[in-house]
Amino acid sequence: MTSRRPAYRLSANENPYxxxxxxxxxxxxxxxxVNRYPDRFATRLTESIAARHDVPPEHIATGAGSVGVLHHLLHAALRDGGEVVHAWPxxxxxxxxxxxCGGVSVPVPLRDHRHDLAAMADALSDRTKVVIVCNPNNxxxxVTSAAxxxxxxxxxxxxxxxxxDEAYREFVTxxxxxDGIEYHRDRPRLAVLRTFSKAYGLAGLRVGYAVAHEPVxxxxRAASVPFGVNALAHTAAVVxxxxxxxxxxxxxxxxxxRQRVTDRLRATGLxxxxxQANFLWLPLGDRTAAFADACADAGVSVWTLDGEGARVTVGEPEANDIVVRVLSGLPGA
Structure with missing residues (x-):
């Protein structure tokens, strides 16, 4: 069924502003x-990020969103193959x-919706090249505790x-x-990913960065595509x-x-x-598909993982209220 109502996209974790x-x-x-090429080395942006985090400019690598930077990082790390350990979902x-990038993914199940870091440590082997901790987890x-x-x-x-991967760090309360930036200071083998797509509302411009010690x-940077940050993205991120x-x-x-919507959704009994991000996870199990279909009929798209749950971005209040109404009317609520 196609909805004729305004479509609210709560499936992509975009900033509604x-x-x-x-x-x-x-x-x-x-x-x-924009008829001119951008600065290939994103100099102003690199210097601005370095000043913001009080790190040397040599610790910064920029790219087309944090996912673009991650692609470059994995390309560099997996040239001879190897494994990447990460949580799942x-x-x-x-x-x-x-x-x-020619590597092998090693997913480790979450425990109570959180990273099971002990199990992830157990999954490391002599073939492991990279381990990713998404914090807050998408x-x-x-969030993973400091301890x-x-x-x-x-x-x-x-x-x-x-x-x-701290794409949602600005939303942590x-x-x-x-704070990964602080963790990286005395850990030469730790890299932090950040983005301007979420809190800063620049998803369409695609700009993100890594903070890591100079060798990493x-x-x-050596594995990056030239001119990976376009001129508009560069200027917008600096400002x-x-x-x-x-x-x-x-x-x-x-x-x-986020808290208002959380309280209302919990009132349904879920x-x-x-x-600690700009979205909520609804562990609906076998009701996930029915919930997503009902949301679509009401004019809202959500992201789903079959048989497990739905991720719903905190969007415009009117869109969030539709999600609450749909969940309240879902069988089993």
Whole structure:
């Protein structure tokens, strides 16, 4: 059945707000210059990110979103093959990119919607080249505690590269949650991924980055496609980093809406894990398909994992309310 209502896309974890006003203003003027190639080395952006995180510019590698940077990282790490250990379900690009780069994906099941870091450590072998920790995890929104992460890192061999994928870090409100940038400072074999697609609302421009010690960052840059960050993305990201007050006000609105929707969905009786991202995980099991179909009929798209659950982006309040109504009317609610 095709809905005639306005379509709300709550399946892609996009920011429901348009780019920040200061970013929109600069994009209007910069658009007239796109007949020129961008800075191949994304110099201003690299320097801005380095200043923002108080790290050397040599620790930064940029690319087309954090997934683009991850692709370059895996291309560099898996040139001679090898395994990539990651949680599952987690970001669906991990196994895909691993296979594209000639590696073998080693998924480790979540435990209570969270990374089972002890099991992930057990899954490491002499063939492991990279282990990825998605924190907060996509699609469940859960965070790994600092204590658990510390124990895990102590077990990872020195020749394995640890990647902390922190695409949703700006939405984290849980006290004491680990900050990958701080973790990387004294860990030469740890790389952190961040993006401007989520909190900054620049998903359509495709710009992200890695923070890692110089040998790792240099290998990522060497494996990167030239001009990987286009001119508009470069400028928009630089201006976004300068608009901290605007950004945090927007993030506060989204996290408040996240809590409102969480409370209403839990009132239906469904056990929803605490999310520290801009989406919620609904563990619906065999009701997942029926829920997704009902949402589509009501004009809302959601992301699903067959037989396990649905991930729903925190979007416009009216879209979120439709999701609540659909879940409330679902058999078994």
């Amino acid at each position: 348009p780019p920040l006003p200061s970013v929109q203003k600069i994009l209007s003027s910069e658009a007239a210059l 987690s970001f669906e690009a991990y196994p895909h990119l691993t296979e594209m 699609p469940t929104g859960t 658990a992460l510390n124990r895990f890192l102590e077990r990872v061999p020195d020749d394995v590269l640890v990647v902390l 849980e006290p004491g949650a680990p 960052a240099a290998r990522i 976004s980093l300068e608009a901290e007050d605007e950004l945090m006000a927007r993030v506060a609105e989204l996290t408040a809406e 056990g929803i894990p605490d999310s």
